[in-house]
Amino acid sequence: MAHASLEKFRAVTDRNVLRLQEAKQAGRKVVGQYCIYTPLEMVLAAGAIPVSLCGTKNDSIPAAEAMLPRTLCPLIKSSFGFALQDSCPYLAASDLVVADTTCDGKKKMFELLAKRKPVFVLQLPQTQDADALSSWRRQLELFKDRLEEDFGVELTESGLRDAIALSDRFRQALKRVLDLGRRKPSPLTGMELMEVAFRASFMPDYEERIQELDALADAFGSEGAEAAPASAPRIVLTGVPTGMGSHKVVQLLQDCGASVVCIDNCSCYKKVRDNPEAAGDALDVLAARSLDIPCAVMSPNPGRYAAVGKLARDFAADAVVDLTWQGCQTYDVESYSLRGFVHEDLGLPFLQIVTDYAEADTEQLRIRIEAFLEMLA
Amino acid sequence: MSGRLYAGIDAGSAAVKAVLVRGGTLEVAARAILPTGWNPRESGEKALAMVLEQAGADSASRIVATGYGRVAFPFADRNVTEISCHAKGAVQIVPACGTVIDIGGQDSKVISVQPDGTVADFVMNDKCAAGTGRFLQAVAGMLGMDVGALCALAEGEEPCAITSMCAVFAETEIVGLLARGKAPGSVAAGVLRAVARRIHALAARIPLRGECVFTGGLAASPACGRMLSQELGVEVKTPDYPQYTGALGAAMLAARLR
Ligand code: SF4
Ligand code: SF4
Numbered sequence: 001m002a003h004a005s006l007e008k009f010r011a012v013t014d015r016n017v018l019r020l021q022e023a024k025q026a027g028r029k030v031v032g033q034y035c036i037y038t039p040l041e042m043v044l045a046a047g048a049i050p051v052s053l054c055g056t057k058n059d060s061i062p063a064a065e066a067m068l069p070r071t072l073c074p075l076i077k078s079s080f081g082f083a084l085q086d087s088c089p090y091l092a093a094s095d096l097v098v099a100d101t102t103c104d105g106k107k108k109m110f111e112l113l114a115k116r117k118p119v120f121v122l123q124l125p126q127t128q129d130a131d132a133l134s135s136w137r138r139q140l141e142l143f144k145d146r147l148e149e150d151f152g153v154e155l156t157e158s159g160l161r162d163a164i165a166l167s168d169r170f171r172q173a174l175k176r177v178l179d180l181g182r183r184k185p186s187p188l189t190g191m192e193l194m195e196v197a198f199r200a201s202f203m204p205d206y207e208e209r210i211q212e213l214d215a216l217a218d219a220f221g222s223e224g225a226e227a228a229p230a231s232a233p234r235i236v237l238t239g240v241p242t243g244m245g246s247h248k249v250v251q252l253l254q255d256c257g258a259s260v261v262c263i264d265n266c267s268c269y270k271k272v273r274d275n276p277e278a279a280g281d282a283l284d285v286l287a288a289r290s291l292d293i294p295c296a297v298m299s300p301n302p303g304r305y306a307a308v309g310k311l312a313r314d315f316a317a318d319a320v321v322d323l324t325w326q327g328c329q330t331y332d333v334e335s336y337s338l339r340g341f342v343h344e345d346l347g348l349p350f351l352q353i354v355t356d357y358a359e360a361d362t363e364q365l366r367i368r369i370e371a372f373l374e375m376l377a
Numbered sequence: 378m379s380g381r382l383y384a385g386i387d388a389g390s391a392a393v394k395a396v397l398v399r400g401g402t403l404e405v406a407a408r409a410i411l412p413t414g415w416n417p418r419e420s421g422e423k424a425l426a427m428v429l430e431q432a433g434a435d436s437a438s439r440i441v442a443t444g445y446g447r448v449a450f451p452f453a454d455r456n457v458t459e460i461s462c463h464a465k466g467a468v469q470i471v472p473a474c475g476t477v478i479d480i481g482g483q484d485s486k487v488i489s490v491q492p493d494g495t496v497a498d499f500v501m502n503d504k505c506a507a508g509t510g511r512f513l514q515a516v517a518g519m520l521g522m523d524v525g526a527l528c529a530l531a532e533g534e535e536p537c538a539i540t541s542m543c544a545v546f547a548e549t550e551i552v553g554l555l556a557r558g559k560a561p562g563s564v565a566a567g568v569l570r571a572v573a574r575r576i577h578a579l580a581a582r583i584p585l586r587g588e589c590v591f592t593g594g595l596a597a598s599p600a601c602g603r604m605l606s607q608e609l610g611v612e613v614k615t616p617d618y619p620q621y622t623g624a625l626g627a628a629m630l631a632a633r634l635r
Contacts, residue, residue, distance in 0.1 A: 367460070367484075
């Protein structure tokens with residue numbers, strides 16, 4: 001039953017592109033976004049469909065390297081390569097692209113992207129204090145104006161509240177699936193957890209997302225499926241985004257015998273994190289919630305440690321693995337402090353892996369991971 | 378059980394090493410080394426046959442394989458990474474060992490070791506050849522010699538500054554140094570120091586504890602060990618048969634398998 005439901009989920013989400021094109025033909029607008037700091041609720045409230053444009057494939061990287069430095073983060077190169085080749089159906093479908101000024105590489109890439117696509121830049125602050133929050137709220141107001149102007153709609157308070165409620169229901173449904181990893185042993189592999197979050201994020205219809213995710217959670221919730229032996233070391237994987245195509249390390253961990261029980265990044269568990277309490281109107285709430293996301297682009301980034309600590313406990317982790325894309329300075333530098341935190345405050349073993357999307361270093365990584373797992377045994 | 382023999386095979390990128398230890402006493406009964414060549418499986422089988430012959434035995438009770446080629450041995454009872462095996466082997470040779478530095482052909486590692494020989498933490502160098510045997514091999518090749526000769530040439534020489542750690546750029550730099558009349562010995566010493574500095578940078582990520590043991594083929598060169606001691610600021614110990622440390626650790630693990 002459980003695995004049949006996963007197959008069904010795959011079959012439904014295989015039609016994501018088709019469904020998006022149908023919706024577009026029916027007159028729906030599409031807004032592409034590169035980062036979860038962009039409140040997708042605003043896009044929903046505008047009657048448009050939010051899609052993630054985060055590049056996860058190696059194929060588009062060579063094209064990007066014609067313009068971008070080779071040493072740049074593969075995520076940025078992959079994303080930009082899709083734009084150059086016009087090979088991503090989600091980007092092609094996007095009427096507007098929202099770009100947050102997160103890391104330096106991304107914001108400079110967005111300048112180049114703006115020559116090819118209508119880009120709206122959200123000036124994301126790099127810190128999370130009250131000043132930053134009010135400036136972020138102003139950015140969201142500008143974004144609201146842009147959506148209203150481009151799509152000829154009005155983003156009302158009640159429309160925004162409805163969108164928040166809808167996306168909260170989606171997050172709850174996704175959380176139910178991702179929290180299956182808390183079980184000992186986890187009924188889903190790390191690859192499956194990642195794949196579900198990844199595929200769900202491309203489903204144009206939120207009600208359908210919720211329904212399908214709930215069905216998955218029900219099927220796995222009622223059955224004693226086991227994705228790994230009870231003795232497999234339980235890993236919380238933290239760090240940079242991962243998706244199908246940039247799944248190398250998730251796959252390797254599991255091939256080497258680990259059970260990846262939680263993926264603490266913005267393509268997976270960060271989507272379902274607890275939101276802070278926020279007063280005010282809908283934009284206040286959205287500004288407060290999104291700015292609170294503990295990504296390494298923030299300085300300082302205290303929420304990252306709190307989150308890793310909580311997840312390590314909630315998911316009964318035996319170790320923490322920190323994934324860094326080569327060329328990602330924010331996560332690479334932060335890894336040093338995270339290592340100290342995991343060793344000293346959590347008393348858990350820690351491994352940082354720096355790599356890109358290519359397969360060239362697979363064998364070297366395998367040795368590193370196997371040695372790490374031997375150390376846990 | 379003292380009649381039993383346990384084998385460790387370490388299939389590295391350059392050489393295959395085999396060690397046989399006796400059950401009970403855990404003393405080394407035999408060692409053998411062969412170039413890995415094109416066929417690690419064949420070389421591994423040959424090395425195993427050699428140690429068995431030395432010990433006058435037909436077979437080993439258990440075999441643990443390690444090193445890059447470790448998956449090539451279906452007859453091994455278990456595969457264990459060279460990181461765990463170097464740690465185990467180093468503690469067997471130097472009981473007070475707390476840190477292992479291994480400069481391998483493909484990669485270098487600094488391993489923090491617990492008293493029982495298990496790994497507490499480790500770091501490995503990144504993708505490129507810098508700070509590995511590969512880099513030394515490239516430089517030695519350029520000078521028309523092997524790595525052993527390069528290390529011998531460096532003996533007692535004042536190292537000249539080599540700034541480039543990329544095998545490709547270092548070539549240009551070294552050609553330039555030689556053209557300007559620098560003595561080859563001083564260039565060789567400079568190259569060793571560059572590698573030692575790279576290892577130092579790597580080791581900085583891990584607290585150096587206990588005795589520091591230098592393993593792997595390069596450790597056979599006294600010049601290398603001295604350079605490393607100098608750069609790290611601690612005395613590194615070199616075991617008698619440094620290139621067999623991984624195979625010894627594998628044999629020790631074979632003896633302990635249940
Ligand atoms: S890693 Fe950070 S900056 Fe990058 S997409 Fe995720 S939340 Fe945004
Ligand atoms: S992984 Fe790092 S470098 Fe790459 S886009 Fe995200 S924050 Fe920027």
